[in-house]
Amino acid sequence: MRRRAFLGMAAVGGASLAVSPISCAGPPSSDWAALAHDLSGSLVRPGEASYTVSHRLFDPRFDGIRPAGIAYCRTPHDVATCLEFVRKFRLPVAARSGGHSYAGWSSTNGLIVDVSRMAGVRVSGGTATVGAGTQLIDLYNGLAAHGRAVPGGSCPGVGIAGLALGGGVGVIARAYGLTCDNLQSVQIVTANGSVLTCDAKEHPDLFWACRGGGGGNFGVVASFTFSTVPAPSPVVFFLSWPWSRAAGVVAAWQSWAPYAPDALWSNLHLIATPGGSVPTVQVGGCYLGSIDGAANLIDQLYAKVGSHATGYFLNQFSYLDAMLLEAGCASVDVQACHLPWQVAGGRLNRQPQYAKSDFFTRPLSSAGIGTLLRGIENLRGVPGAAGGVGGIAFDALGGAVNRIEPGATAFVHRNALFLAQYTTDWTNGGSAAGVARQHAWLRSFWSSMRPYASGQAYQNYIDPDLATWRRSYYGANYQRLAKIKAAYDPNRLFTFPQAI
Ligand SMILES: Cc1cc2nc3c(=O)[nH]c(=O)nc-3n(C[C@H](O)[C@H](O)[C@H](O)COP(=O)(O)OP(=O)(O)OC[C@H]3O[C@@H](n4cnc5c(N)ncnc54)[C@H](O)[C@@H]3O)c2cc1C
Secondary structure: OOHHHHOOOOOOOOOOOOOOOOOOOOOOHHHHHHHHHHOOOEEEOOOOOOHHHHOOOOOHHHOOOOOOEEEEOOOHHHHHHHHHHHHHHOOOEEEEOOOOOOOOOOOOOOEEEEOOOOOOEEEEOOEEEEEOOOEHHHHHHHHHOOOEEOOOOOOOOOEHHHHHHHOOOOOOHHHHOOOHHHEEEEEEEOOOOOEEEEEOOOOHHHHHHOOOOOOOOOOEEEEEEEEOEEOOOOEEEEEEEOHHHHHHHHHHHHOOHHHOOOOEEEEEEEEEOOOOOOOEEEEEEEEOOOHHHHHHHHHHHHHHHOOOOOEEEEEEOOHHHHHHHHOOOOOOOOOOOOOOOOOOOOOOOOOOEEEEEEEEOOOOOHHHHHHHHHHHHHHHOOOOOOOOOEEEEEEEOOHHHHHOOOOOOOOOOOOOOEEEEEEEEOOOOOOHHHHHHHHHHHHHHHHHOOOOOOOOOOOOOOOOOOOOHHHHHHHHHHHHHHHHHHHHOOOOOOOOOOOO
């Protein structure tokens, strides 16, 4: 199970950190009215009742950002109309799909071009055309009806646009690659309002950039066409050991998970409660095969650890049910696996959190494992914390992800053994001082791991702190991305602090 389940997705609401409202004189109201008239979708402006929820992203930390307008586009033409409007009035613009940007960069004090009304899955033969506003749980649900799957992440409300444009790591990645690896073509509205279909033959550079170059950089994607794979029936498992075994479990997992058959994907979670009880160590995974096959592989892990897990769960599911489980929605249906104001009957809550990431290309030495465990234990010792949980989640890589050349797509990270995400979240009502202390812990934990990490970071775990972001997210692909940016968005209509 991934972070949502392991780290406790039940936290409700959360402390809203102040982000100062920025006033925006902007265009006169008659021009806003004209924009609303020209859209086949709708426009929400400050003062309207639905603005209270329309301006929100997934993380309540960004509730203080006050967009001058939110355009719910229904067509690529709507998107082009919005881009003409922001060009004319020199307004900042941000595309928004699932709203899960870790830095809040799908919001703006100008115009949000929201693509959530361009959602849906159309399957034809071995391909699926997916509206850019489709949330992951709806993607899995739409494909399940046809017995097909596209590799993707586990958070149900993540938008396909942000996910695919920055890579897309999920439970069948070792077998079938990243979400962006399965992309065949993209329909995108560029800064000058052109609606382009790009693929390996048409606008191949732009297509290359859309496979890992990161959301919000090159235009507003309206739809993606993916190749699909037959939906597997994964065996899902969760294993846990007492914390006293943590060093052995880490050493065993890192010599097992990245080298396992492609059909096995797994992760390792080390979790602590700020100011709380003894941390936990857990391994979760998905195996595309039989229950016996999964049990055999788990036995190999046990042999390396030198002990069986003390907590154990293993069962086979349909792909959709496995994804509901990974999403923390095991006990609810697809409808309920949404935010309540997005879908009637939605029961998910928002979760404030900070996150950082690292790709590891070498196994951790015993000194590295010691530093790792001390980092987790230090979270327990944070005084006056704001609640929640924190820790680190390692996702095994290798397999199909690493069989693609680093320059073949814009996603450069093709030699890592595993990807780590460091997180801390907190509970509703947690003090701002407590949140700041947990944030300081996160930074210091990440700093302590510098000697062991590769220096590469995941562009989808976008990190406003990361001074080396060009090299860390894009490595040797950055120069090509910068040329493509200059060709398709010469005036930098699409910009944010870590924009190419
Ligand atoms: C709780 C949580 C769980 C996650 N789990 C996973 C996971 O399992 N695997 C994984 O790989 N990642 C995961 N992520 C990271 C996720 O992939 C990124 O945060 C991603 O950018 C979110 O996409 P979005 O569309 O929801 O976000 P948004 O905030 O809407 O967009 C993210 C970026 O893409 C841009 N963008 C949005 N729509 C478009 C568009 N139509 N055209 C062009 N640019 C656009 C935005 O402007 C912004 O810069 C997770 C994130 C969170 C918060």
